[in-house]
Amino acid sequence: MKKIEDNPNFFLNKFNKYNFDDSVELILGTTKTEVEIALHNAFLKKTEFSNYLAFLSPNADFYLEEMAKLSKEITLERFGKTIQLYAPIYLSNECRSSCLYCGFSYENKINRITLNEKQLKKESEILAGKGFRHILILTGEDYSKTPLDYICNSITILREYFSSVSIEIYPMESIDYQKIIESGSDGLALYQETYNKDIYKKYHIRGVKKNMEYRLNAPDRGGIAGFRKIGIGALLGLANPLGEMFFLGLHAEHLIKNYWRSLIQFSLPRMRPAEGDFTEIIKVRDREFFRYITALRLHFRDSGIVLSTRESPNLRDHLIGLGITQMSAGSKTEPGGYQGVKALEQFQTEDKRSLEEIINIIKLKGYDPVLKDYDRAILK
Numbered sequence: 428m429k430k431i432e433d434n435p436n437f438f439l440n441k442f443n444k445y446n447f448d449d450s451v452e453l454i455l456g457t458t459k460t461e462v463e464i465a466l467h468n469a470f471l472k473k474t475e476f477s478n479y480l481a482f483l484s485p486n487a488d489f490y491l492e493e494m495a496k497l498s499k500e501i502t503l504e505r506f507g508k509t510i511q512l513y514a515p516i517y518l519s520n521e522c523r524s525s526c527l528y529c530g531f532s533y534e535n536k537i538n539r540i541t542l543n544e545k546q547l548k549k550e551s552e553i554l555a556g557k558g559f560r561h562i563l564i565l566t567g568e569d570y571s572k573t574p575l576d577y578i579c580n581s582i583t584i585l586r587e588y589f590s591s592v593s594i595e596i597y598p599m600e601s602i603d604y605q606k607i608i609e610s611g612s613d614g615l616a617l618y619q620e621t622y623n624k625d626i627y628k629k630y631h632i633r634g635v636k637k638n639m640e641y642r643l644n645a646p647d648r649g650g651i652a653g654f655r656k657i658g659i660g661a662l663l664g665l666a667n668p669l670g671e672m673f674f675l676g677l678h679a680e681h682l683i684k685n686y687w688r689s690l691i692q693f694s695l696p697r698m699r700p701a702e703g704d705f706t707e708i709i710k711v712r713d714r715e716f717f718r719y720i721t722a723l724r725l726h727f728r729d730s731g732i733v734l735s736t737r738e739s740p741n742l743r744d745h746l747i748g749l750g751i752t753q754m755s756a757g758s759k760t761e762p763g764g765y766q767g768v769k770a771l772e773q774f775q776t777e778d779k780r781s782l783e784e785i786i787n788i789i790k791l792k793g794y795d796p797v798l799k800d801y802d803r804a805i806l807k
């Protein structure tokens with residue numbers, strides 16, 4: 428496959444036509460009447476991007492109950508009474524990039540580990556033994572310590588234990604994503620962190636991650652490669668969340684329009700404490716966070732919404748049935764964490780309950796916990 432990074436049809440082109448601060452102003456200017464119109468349209472199943480922006484606005488808080496009710500109905504209609512469960516496996520915490528908010532950042536003096544085959548098999552046995560069938564693998568951004576061959580080999584090993592293996596690793600070329608898919612992975616998660624150019628530049632100071640444009644176009648490259656699922660998101664807490672949600676929606680519309688083979692899904696990680704001394708976190712309150720999840724659900728009806736263990740048990744329990752479709756459970760955010768290897772976690776998890784406990788909560792809410800909803804057919 429030819430390298431096509433400069434394709435003018437990629438998201439970067441659209442991204443450059445908008446201004447972050449203007450997008451915030453646009454959302455803040457939404458009136459209550461506009462929120463009512465947006466709700467009316469959502470009932471009629473015909474929301475437009477302007478309606479999505481109305482749902483994001485502070486004035487939507489006055490209609491949060493109606494939005495939640497409709498969000499619940501849409502989720503039921505599209506996904507049934509199910510919550511799909513997965514676990515992350517950190518393959519490595521080695522990283523050549525410096526992101527000021529991350530524990531794995533290059534200059535942090537931490538124990539650096541990349542799992543070998545034996546360790547990876549051990550992690551897999553433990554998680555498969557608990558019942559997990561969907562796995563998300565993560566690395567830092569060290570292209571030499573965790574090269575493409577290492578990732579592909581890891582996926583091949585993981586596929587002996589799991590039916591679905593997604594990746595959340597450094598951005599790649601389409602041709603490399605194709606190799607990842609051929610190894611057995613079906614999902615790509617690549618979060619932009621922030622869509623604010625100035626903030627991106629301020630917090631990403633070293634390594635490949637500094638290149639915002641390369642990251643912005645990575646989901647397009649994944650779409651061309653043919654991933655079944657592509658997850659996008661913003662790390663809420665770095666820049667004004669209204670601007671992040673504006674661009675996240677724009678990004679999703681672009682991907683949905685261009686890559687019909689891929690299911691586009693969302694994650695809205697909120698900043699959590701990590702190693703280092705990053706303190707400039709913009710607080711995103713629970714009510715506001717819920718408004719964003721609901722806005723996504725009302726506008727992007729077919730898209731999955733993922734909720735990680737960054738969130739508190741209380742909030743996670745409340746969100747079951749209200750828009751989200753997937754949850755991680757019993758997560759460890761350090762390489763080898765499930766087998767007791769001592770290494771630094773990327774961030775502190777808030778919900779430390781086991782898979783069993785999460786399954787019980789989901790059932791208590793009247794929903795079905797789903798550990799496996801996909802397997803790739805083997806054609807001979």
Ligand code: SF4
Pocket residue numbers: 522523524525526529530531532533566567568636
């Ligand atoms: S966010 Fe990713 S690229 Fe940045 S320091 Fe952490 S692991 Fe490395």
